[in-house]
Amino acid sequence: MSSRFAENTARLEGENGATFLALENHFNPTLALSGTLRAGSAHSPASNPVLAALTAQMLEKGTRRRTKLELAGELENRGISISFSASGGDPDTMDISLACLSRDRVLAFEALVEMLTEPVFPAEELAREKERLVGAVRQLSDQTGWRASTAASRLIYPAGHPYCAETAEEIIAAIEATTTAELADFHERFYRASSLILAVVGDVDRAAVVQELAGLLGPMRTGAAAAIDVPPIHRPASARERVRMKEKVNADVLLAHDSGLTRTAADFLPTTLGVAALGQSTLSSRLGLRVRDTEGLTYGINARMSAGRFSGPFAISLTVAPANLDRAVQSARAVLGEFLEGGITEKETLDEKRSRAGKFKVDLASNGGIAGALDMAETYGFGVGYLDAFPASVEKITVEEVNAAVRRHIHPEMLVEVAAGEV
Amino acid sequence: MATAASPHPAFDFVEEKNGIRELRLRANGLQVLLLPNRIAPVATFCVVYRVGSRHEAVGHTGATHLLEHMMFKGTAEFNRDRGTQIAATLEAVGARFNATTWFDRTNYFETVPSDQIDLAMRIEASRMRGSFIRDGDRIPEMTVVRNEFERGENSPFQVLYKDSFAVAFREHPYHHPTIGWKSDIEGMSTARLKEFYDTFYHPDNATAILIGDFEEAEALRRLDGHFGSIPRSHRPIPRTYTDEPPQQGERRFVVKRAGQIGWVALSFRSVAAAHPDAYPMAVLANILGSGMTSRLYQALVEPSLSISVSAISWQLRDPSLFSVFTAIAPGTDHARAEKIVRDELARVVREGVTEDEVKKAQNQIEADVIFERDTTDQVAGSLTEAIAVADWRWYVDYLENVQRVTAADVLRAARTYFHEDFSTVGWFVPRIEAEVAA
Numbered sequence: 001m002s003s004r005f006a007e008n009t010a011r012l013e014g015e016n017g018a019t020f021l022a023l024e025n026h027f028n029p030t031l032a033l034s035g036t037l038r039a040g041s042a043h044s045p046a047s048n049p050v051l052a053a054l055t056a057q058m059l060e061k062g063t064r065r066r067t068k069l070e071l072a073g074e075l076e077n078r079g080i081s082i083s084f085s086a087s088g089g090d091p092d093t094m095d096i097s098l099a100c101l102s103r104d105r106v107l108a109f110e111a112l113v114e115m116l117t118e119p120v121f122p123a124e125e126l127a128r129e130k131e132r133l134v135g136a137v138r139q140l141s142d143q144t145g146w147r148a149s150t151a152a153s154r155l156i157y158p159a160g161h162p163y164c165a166e167t168a169e170e171i172i173a174a175i176e177a178t179t180t181a182e183l184a185d186f187h188e189r190f191y192r193a194s195s196l197i198l199a200v201v202g203d204v205d206r207a208a209v210v211q212e213l214a215g216l217l218g219p220m221r222t223g224a225a226a227a228i229d230v231p232p233i234h235r236p237a238s239a240r241e242r243v244r245m246k247e248k249v250n251a252d253v254l255l256a257h258d259s260g261l262t263r264t265a266a267d268f269l270p271t272t273l274g275v276a277a278l279g280q281s282t283l284s285s286r287l288g289l290r291v292r293d294t295e296g297l298t299y300g301i302n303a304r305m306s307a308g309r310f311s312g313p314f315a316i317s318l319t320v321a322p323a324n325l326d327r328a329v330q331s332a333r334a335v336l337g338e339f340l341e342g343g344i345t346e347k348e349t350l351d352e353k354r355s356r357a358g359k360f361k362v363d364l365a366s367n368g369g370i371a372g373a374l375d376m377a378e379t380y381g382f383g384v385g386y387l388d389a390f391p392a393s394v395e396k397i398t399v400e401e402v403n404a405a406v407r408r409h410i411h412p413e414m415l416v417e418v419a420a421g422e423v
Numbered sequence: 424m425a426t427a428a429s430p431h432p433a434f435d436f437v438e439e440k441n442g443i444r445e446l447r448l449r450a451n452g453l454q455v456l457l458l459p460n461r462i463a464p465v466a467t468f469c470v471v472y473r474v475g476s477r478h479e480a481v482g483h484t485g486a487t488h489l490l491e492h493m494m495f496k497g498t499a500e501f502n503r504d505r506g507t508q509i510a511a512t513l514e515a516v517g518a519r520f521n522a523t524t525w526f527d528r529t530n531y532f533e534t535v536p537s538d539q540i541d542l543a544m545r546i547e548a549s550r551m552r553g554s555f556i557r558d559g560d561r562i563p564e565m566t567v568v569r570n571e572f573e574r575g576e577n578s579p580f581q582v583l584y585k586d587s588f589a590v591a592f593r594e595h596p597y598h599h600p601t602i603g604w605k606s607d608i609e610g611m612s613t614a615r616l617k618e619f620y621d622t623f624y625h626p627d628n629a630t631a632i633l634i635g636d637f638e639e640a641e642a643l644r645r646l647d648g649h650f651g652s653i654p655r656s657h658r659p660i661p662r663t664y665t666d667e668p669p670q671q672g673e674r675r676f677v678v679k680r681a682g683q684i685g686w687v688a689l690s691f692r693s694v695a696a697a698h699p700d701a702y703p704m705a706v707l708a709n710i711l712g713s714g715m716t717s718r719l720y721q722a723l724v725e726p727s728l729s730i731s732v733s734a735i736s737w738q739l740r741d742p743s744l745f746s747v748f749t750a751i752a753p754g755t756d757h758a759r760a761e762k763i764v765r766d767e768l769a770r771v772v773r774e775g776v777t778e779d780e781v782k783k784a785q786n787q788i789e790a791d792v793i794f795e796r797d798t799t800d801q802v803a804g805s806l807t808e809a810i811a812v813a814d815w816r817w818y819v820d821y822l823e824n825v826q827r828v829t830a831a832d833v834l835r836a837a838r839t840y841f842h843e844d845f846s847t848v849g850w851f852v853p854r855i856e857a858e859v860a861a
Contacts, residue, residue, distance in 0.1 A: 025462065027460070027461070027462040028462070028793065028796050028797055029793065030793055030794055030796075030797055032797075068715070069715070069716060072714065072715040072716050073716050076713075076714040076715070076716050076783060076787065077782075077783045077786055078786055078790065079786050079787040079788075079789065079790025079791065079794075080790075099794060100790075101790055101793060128725070128726075128727055131727035131752060132724065132727055132730055132752070134752075134753070135684065135729075135730035135750070135751075135752040135753055136730050136731075138683040138684055138753060139683060139684045139730060139750060141683055142579075142682050142683040142684060142853075143577070144577055245681070246681035247680050247681035247682075248577050248681070249573040249576050249577065250570060250573035250574045250576065250577050280514070281510055281511075281514050283495060283508075283510030283511075283514075284508055284510035284511035284514050285514075289503075289508075292563075292567055293503075293563070294563060295563060296562065296563025296564060296565065296566035296567050297566065297570075298567065298570055299567050299568070299570040299571040299574060300574075319570055319573075319574055320570060321566075321569070321570055321573055324566075351511070351514070351515040354515050354516060354517065355514050355515050355516065355517045356517065357517060358515075358516045358517015358518065358535070358536050358539070359517035359519075360517065361463065361464055361465055361517065361536045362465050362517055362518065362519050362534050362535070362536065364463065365462060365463035365464075365465040365534070365798060365799065366462070366463075366797045366798040367797055368797070421577075
């Protein structure tokens, strides 16, 4: 087993609990940073489901030292990008990313730290952001894909669950009611160094850069993220919903249920191999071969698993002309049924294992890709060595393990079926 | 024998610039570009064909794109019946792959672990002349493409950009969208697609690009082995000769459709990518629409009149458009948003831009170009566009040309192109109707 990542990555835990990782790549004079903080949407209180997302978005709107425009001017002048989002993949975390030319490293890090630790949430900026966000939510609510996934999540998960989405109306009401005091309070409670992870890859001195970040973030408050009370999922019988949207000539369709799998579960990897054979590629996986390639019913059909600290959904998604909706859904269900009954084949298992090993190389071929992988390994407690061990972990998975895992976690009788469009 | 400049006897060495080496396969005229980049053990192989929707006409609009879909249906060596379907074969090695079409070009690319470069070359060589173009495949693929078209029609931005080109161009084939008109997608025959394939898919109308972790002599040996026996086209590749005449007055259109958010698009007839004014126009697009400090963001988004705004200097082989798109906030009327955009452009025409603004735009473009080099597939994508609009050197020289731009250049360009008579205005007006959830 190679230990390329473990040997070459500098890792430092600051006194306040923050973790810093760095890997050198001097091919190009750039660097990428990927980070997480346990301040994602799952931490929003029931009284304000948008608080985490809005807090993250407001970080760039002014600090104790600089106004929004002074910050933006400095960063844009050098092509530095910094972003914060609490609406991404794992509802537990707020995701941080930064990209800059390596010559601008110090300036970029200082701005990042300033935004993360010293935001002031100016009232006039909040008012402006609210207006913009209300429009943006209305724009989202016009998208068939967003409407389908929102409706499906509400059929699968109870209110208050990290994967249960709010409707556009609920989001807008929460945005409009948010106060600067709430933002400051959320920041005070959840922006704590103990859950902060930052991974840097690029044209840097790895030992120096982790020290530099630890120094800059030394004053950040410590303290653990509060535990989240996740409501239990009462596994429903299958449900069906049609979201009628006039003049939407394409419909987005979701067939989904909770998988019961978290990112750290032993079954996660074998299940994802099975799901990949079922629907990773719209061109060559089982669903794509039948519903797209043979029957021509969809431009895109995929199966995926979403999982982080909490169990997330298994979902088949497809787009379809409304007239073909029933045929396409029936066909997708038939493929899934055959897949579970007959199981993944030896050849598919081998192909998926080779594919995963190859994708691992391809995905880690950029600074951003490696930084994201280091961040993920640290977030879920796998450690940097996970990246070195990953190819061997995939290689040893057997066809029996894949079949047992998908049968444990995928249940056609529990699928909710939602279509949004002119249906 | 290989000469000092030509590392392989089957190839003529043409030029090296900024690390990119151009060679030409003597047997059939295939242009080859090599760029070693050992950032990781991966490589991107990409074949660009100089064929796009510019080569289509009414009745077969969308042929380039539908053909691109058909190119995944198989060849004698790679097909579903043999268990060697192109996509499955590439998936099995973990490749990131796709194909894209645009006004001036089509490309096929695979980013693969570097021990799979040979596989990528074999697939591309196999489908250069050996692709199945069969009726039995076209019929289901037509409905796949029609669903892609339908997805686009759900997006107000896509509707507006397609209609902006359709209204601004009446004679030039930029008039129709690359995906084609719906009835052409449905009605195009397999024979017509085959004719399109036989006209444009030849080594002397293509460029093979290899970027990443490879050894040059070995790469050339493999390229010669896979592509060397494919003959060049036996007839000249047709060129597009239709020019769009000058526009003599503002044009307007309105799309009323169910939706939530209104949009305004304002476009001006502009220049070809290879024209010297393309660089000041690119800088101007950045000044107007890139980032929170940009002029249009400050005029529209900052005061909460719009949700988003972007400025695009389209870079195509023939003269195209400079466009501004804005999604307007609920409560802002279209006329007001349009006036604000017009006022901002008029301010540029009247007062110009500052040297600081130009410098900021140049810095951003420089950073973008350097970031792009982090990944092999992004460089392949940029080289594809350069080949489509001019030549690969256009990519190499781009940053230098942008850095030469002065505030005076931007002012002169704005005064040349931002003329009301050259403008096309589009409004997307949402009809908000009761929706029924059942």
